[in-house]
Amino acid sequence: MSSLSAKADTAAQPSRKVNPFWFRIRQSPLTLFGLFLLVMLLLLSVCAPLISPHDPTKINIPERFSPPSAAHWFGTDEVGRDIFTRILYGARLSLGVGVAVVLSAGLVGTVIGAISGYFGGRVDQIIMRMMDIVLAFPSLVLAMAVAAVLGPNLQNAMLAIAIIKIPVYVRLARAETLALREKLYVKAAVTFGIKPWRIITRHIIPNAVSPVIIQVTLDIGDAILLVATLGFLGLGAQPPTPEWGAMISIGWKYLLDYWWYPTFPGLALFLASCGFNLIGDGIRDILDPKANR
Template identity: 70%
Template sequence: MEMQVEKPVFEPVSVQRKSLLWYKLQKNPMTLVGILLVTALTVIAIFAPCIAPSDPVKINILDRLEAPSVKHPFGTDEVGRDILTRVIYGARLSLGVGITAVVIAGLIGSSIGAVSGYWGGTVDQIIMRIMDIILSFPTLVLAMTLAATLGPNLINAMLAIAVVKIPVYVRLARSEALSVRERLYVKAAKTFGLPDWYIIIRHIIPNTITPVIIQTTLDLGDVILLVATLGFLGLGAQPPQPEWGTMISTGFKHMIDQWWYPTFPGLAIFLAVVGFNLLGDGLRDILDPKSAR
């Protein structure tokens, strides 16, 4: 009689990866908090027209500067607009501009950094010296200067922020590219006569994606703060656009008697920054083995 040996059952690789990911998330509960905050803000931004109780720019002088109540949970502003509605719609502007600026900076910066690190030599020196010049200026000062030069509006503020963030991704991608170009498969591709552009797109850039993704997530909180700061200074979104920084700027003069006016937009900024910072830290721990504690 033949003995039947029970064959080991192996889970699919995707299931194993999901289990490992969930295990790492459980070990870091603050990452789950960050995911919940970012998810909640994203849902609010996407479904703002369905969630908001009124029109964000509708004026009602009779309800001006009302304290928080059942009718207006966050109170009203100086022309009677519902602050809760404006905070909800503000998530669209702040998150939309922040994510777009970071994506633009990440795509351009990682591409330049990959080319710089792969080619090296004079090209690398020229690119890195330009990046050093940009980095020599304080981020906020340079963003203010660019936004003021281009003109005070939300699109120009987004472009200004993207420009000042590009050097971070250039340096990050370059450091990865310097390592990747020495690997055997890259040298083999060169030996077979593959063009540089193909090697950069096929081998260099994909191997710089992970640290770039981590950095973009970490930068989102900082970029949202920059968007709000430029709005507060009058260099970003312009009234009556419901942007958090602009709302704080207008409501700051009412801080003593109508505390709710600047408080709730400020709380929204705080939650957004905390959420993206926690998410970025968690992704760094999960995706980057070197940072495991």
């Protein structure tokens, strides 16, 4: 009976060995706050047609520069468009572009870095020298140059940002690959005659993806800011597309007289960037075994 009661007590006690991802997330108030910000922005952007009755691109001159009110929560712009509605639709563009660009750069950079680190030699030298050339330029200056050469539109801005982000993931994946290729299971795979491409895709990349995920979560906020910066400079999304950077670019000229015009798009940009950075810090603390809690 004593042994049965002891087993029952043991079963009743919560297991301390299990540490789920969500449990770790809940231990960080800042990470939860960042998650809350992003969930709210995503919900508002997805439900934009249900929340606001206004058209984000429809011109309404009689209501130009209307202050915040019950009819227009964030006021209107220089041609009478509802700023709140444009921010909601702009969230779709800014968040979607930021995530898409970083995921694409992370995927391409991880594959290239794994190839560079695994094969080494001349292949490694050529790839890394190309990455060094890209990294030699300030990221914003290079993005502006690429976007200006290709032409001012959203697709070219996305390509420009991806180009400056790829070298970061190449170097990160290469460093992980250099350590992984010395592991016994990789050497055993080579001994059994498994082709290099299969080793890279089945053994190297899956085990090198953890630091890449951390970097991706930290880079999304920066990518959103870069998209807005190129839009602010006229090299990103073109009018009348509702994009936060382009709205700030026009609105700052009216800051003194119509403060709401650039203020609310800037606040939305700040909240989105802040949310991704907070989540990135939380995921880094969870996935990085060297992180101190």
